[in-house]
Amino acid sequence: MNIVRDTTEGSLLLADLIGAAHRVVIFTGAGISTESGIPDFRGPSAVWKKMEPIYYDDFVASEDARLEDWRRRFHFNREVAAAEPNIAHRAIAKLVAGGKVTAVITQNIDGLHQRAGVPSEYLIEIHGNATRAACLECDEHHDLAEVEAEIGRTGRAPLCRTCGGLVKAAVISFGQAMPVRAMMRAEHAIQRSDLFVAVGSSLQVQPAASLPMAAKYSGSNLVIVNADPTPLDAIADHVLRGPIGKVFSAL
Numbered sequence: 239m240n241i242v243r244d245t246t247e248g249s250l251l252l253a254d255l256i257g258a259a260h261r262v263v264i265f266t267g268a269g270i271s272t273e274s275g276i277p278d279f280r281g282p283s284a285v286w287k288k289m290e291p292i293y294y295d296d297f298v299a300s301e302d303a304r305l306e307d308w309r310r311r312f313h314f315n316r317e318v319a320a321a322e323p324n325i326a327h328r329a330i331a332k333l334v335a336g337g338k339v340t341a342v343i344t345q346n347i348d349g350l351h352q353r354a355g356v357p358s359e360y361l362i363e364i365h366g367n368a369t370r371a372a373c374l375e376c377d378e379h380h381d382l383a384e385v386e387a388e389i390g391r392t393g394r395a396p397l398c399r400t401c402g403g404l405v406k407a408a409v410i411s412f413g414q415a416m417p418v419r420a421m422m423r424a425e426h427a428i429q430r431s432d433l434f435v436a437v438g439s440s441l442q443v444q445p446a447a448s449l450p451m452a453a454k455y456s457g458s459n460l461v462i463v464n465a466d467p468t469p470l471d472a473i474a475d476h477v478l479r480g481p482i483g484k485v486f487s488a489l
């Protein structure tokens with residue numbers, strides 16, 4: 239494990255490693271969006287320091303949990319609407335456009351990779367996306383604005399207009415099954431990669447945090463870009479400490 243704490247040196251090393259690679263997979267966590275003004279979950283201004291996560295089973299069992307989950311969702315979406323993709327999002331989109339990056343696997347639901355220009359065929363959202371809602375029974379799509387209006391009118395969490403099932407934002411909550419197709423796409427990209435760059439993740443949440451390990455054990459070079467230590471630093475080829483925007487500044 240080579241730890242680089244000087245961001246200029248780290249940025250040049252990252253540019254060299256990506257330049258020498260042929261099939262790069264970028265894996266992102268909430269830390270890539272903090273410089274866009276969106277708080278992460280476990281860093282200094284973390285979301286989980288202010289509130290407890292709502293687990294999937296609680297959402298299903300409790301009307302109060304559903305209403306609180308929707309309240310948080312609309313608040314988060316307003317935060318995201320006011321945010322802009324930052325230098326790292328834009329650098330990654332440029333690498334995708336240049337053919338270097340074969341997949342962007344993100345734990346984030348903020349949509350900033352899309353807004354930076356990463357085409358959907360390259361983007362793998364393993365924790366879903368906060369801009370959509372769906373019925374948990376029949377998967378019928380529901381418009382978020384209509385959901386918010388209905389809750390405003392009735393004070394009740396919405397039920398599916400087709401089958402009466404519970405409607406939930408299309409994000410993966412703790413205790414909820416991972417999206418099978420997204421995970422298969424991620425595995426496929428990882429198996430073919432020669433460089434895997436984990437950016438802005440504490441690598442503490444499974445099964446997402448198993449993806450960098452899968453990359454390393456399938457023979458990819460593993461680079462971790464993060465301000466704080468992670469449990470996978472010991473198996474990484476390079477750990478680049480410091481603000482992500484500065485580490486991506488040479489790309």
Ligand code: APR
Binds near residue numbers: 268279281345465483
């Ligand atoms: N530069 C470098 N590192 C940063 C920056 C920055 N500007 N901002 C934050 N970080 C680092 C923090 O040090 C932290 O280790 O990013 C990491 C973010 O970790 P988490 O907050 O745990 O976010 P993430 O890894 O994406 O969480 C995974 O947990 O709560 C669930 O579903 C949620 O997808 C999320 C999952």
